[in-house]
Amino acid sequence: MSEPFVIETSELRKQYDGVEALRGLSLQVPAGSIYGFLGRNGAGKTTTIKLLLGMARPTSGTAMVFGRPSTLEAASVEIRRRIGFVSDQKDLYDYMTVDEMIRFTAPFFPRWRADLEQRYRRSFELPADRKVKALSRGMRTKLALLLALCRGAELLILDEPTSGLDPAMTEEVLQSLVAHVASEEMTVFFSSHQIAEVDQIGDHVAIIDRGRTVVAGALDDLRDQYRRIELVFAGDAPEATFRSPGVERVRRKGRVLTVLSSAGSDRFVAEARALNPVSVDVAAVTLKEIFLETVVGEA
């Protein structure tokens, strides 16, 4: 893969019947990453994925996959050939058995990996003769995942891969993703509203809210850079404005001023010291806290 970013979107907008599903969404997904695409239900995750796959056209903006515009018919066919996609519906043919579903799918993909098929048939313990419609939700997910993993794709796009799965099944799905990425050179882009699983297997994340990217970057950078700083004053906390970079939120309550910084604590604390606080506390901020701070509550 020569492109620095496997997926790159810029100012992506999409309107459905006058409703703005995406309002300027920008993403940069590096090759080889496991990229968590976090947002509440209805934030625009599925719409974004449809645009990336060329299944819908943006109202404006660009979406590049493998360096080619997914909005062009010819390019999108080529792009889809190199992508493994699992929709949130886990689209499968209910009247087929597991075995028929696999044997039906394989011939569509010239780079089908028979070795991986054998591996995942075993490790997922899929009942070969059972009808798809009789599969449990977990089994259904594993079958859809097998079909996506075996096609020799360079990019895996998963829409809410673990939704509706119990914790044990979720762990099993995450584990197979991690193992797959460790042995095959590929990029995984998965949408989720489960912060914990992005924390666990992701190395990059975008948090989107109401069709816009609100936070994006390498998870380790976010963990390094985000800090909550609490200043306590002898009297009422002053109504100060701060010039330090990365001051995201300032809350005053009585004698306490709480600040969320996205650029570490050093510069802010140096600036805040001029206000003579009686104590200064700095704490790490979790991804969950970043999510809750940046995503707007129910309107």
Add this chain to the structure above:
Amino acid sequence: MLLRPNPSSGVPIYLQLMEQVKHNIETGALRPGEQLPGIRPLAEELVINPNTVAKAYRELEHEGVIELRHGAGAFVSSNGRAKKATDTLRAGQTLVTAAVDRLRERGVTDEEIRRLFEAALAGLNKTGGHGE
């Protein structure tokens, strides 16, 4: 060897892994020359991103704690530098343990202690007015 990073603690997972490997060396659970688990099996066992394991190993190599031998895997360094780092860390650990014990005796909670350390590392101890 016990490695158990907590993905949702807000601390980068590779840093947690690095600390835990060092701790295992300190306690003798990992000895000089011993092999560490491979990147893939460890990522799979802990269900974390393989890039994260690779990053932790690279940084540990950079610090001289482990050696990455091409094609063979990761091994605990047997050179003096790693041992010296271990000794320094062990001495530091004694100091920290003593400090934590004394703070607990005074009724400071673990969460408060954690914050005090974080604040001290961020260079805020000047406002606190205490020093050795």
